[in-house]
Amino acid sequence: MTTFEQRLWQLCDLHYAKHKDLCLQLQNQHGVNVNLLLLAWYLDGRQQGLSGEQWQQILQHLTEWESKLLQPYRRLRQLGKEQLPQAEYRKMLDVELSLERNGQKLVQKWLGQQSIQPHSHNLSHYLALYDLDISAVAAFGDQTEAVA
Template sequence: MTYLNQFDASLWQTCDEYYQQLQPLALQLQDEHHLNVNLLLLAIWLDNHHYPLSIESWQRLDVEIDTWEQKMLQPYRKLRRLSKANLAADEYQQMLDVELMLERKAQALILHKLKQLADDGSQSNLETYLSLFELSVDTQPQLLAMTHQAA
């Protein structure tokens, strides 16, 4: 079964709440293991809503989003980080705002791709997504705890 139009942008509001609780860990996983924070949060959301995706679907999502981010988001993020010492606080905030806009564009792309995928997974999305980076939910108890929250 494909999801068709079962998902809308409101899922990112819940993912934002997850991010507030997981920000240091999510950024650490992004920086050290190159995980995509949006996909990580999506995996938790999907688990909490009982929509398992296959490893192939996660690989496809990861590759397509990574390709877009390598062209758009990652160069901008690198520029922002390099510029921090040379910018006034308000200028730096403007750069952060642009980066957030690019993150929202990535979320829209993820949502578009998600609507094309079937719910054909056999294990948790978090477990599957982390496995792409040779990580395990057993080593990330804070993430695992997020999948037990009420949907």
């Protein structure tokens, strides 16, 4: 997939910074994977898409990896928030971010093996996996940022 490059995650990081509260709310209340949510937003802005089945496959693939590594670490970090000195807690956040980046590499590898279609229903397909609709991310606004 030629459009999936490092620029993707840079744009997703910028979009995340603007919508951090919404992303974390969806993650904490519904279990939404923020990296995949941002990927769906990005692909919609590029008029490229994955089918609902492909979204289910990548979610399953990433969930298996995260359940073994990222989620246990995230829970440990959350438990340590009130117990650790700020500097040590910050280090834990940095490790968690590194794990997130490894998850992005897994997604990138998986995407490289997929057939991408010319449509933009990714957010709808992805959110449907959580019984949510597009109104859950209405604050994401215009997707033209994803094309930049």
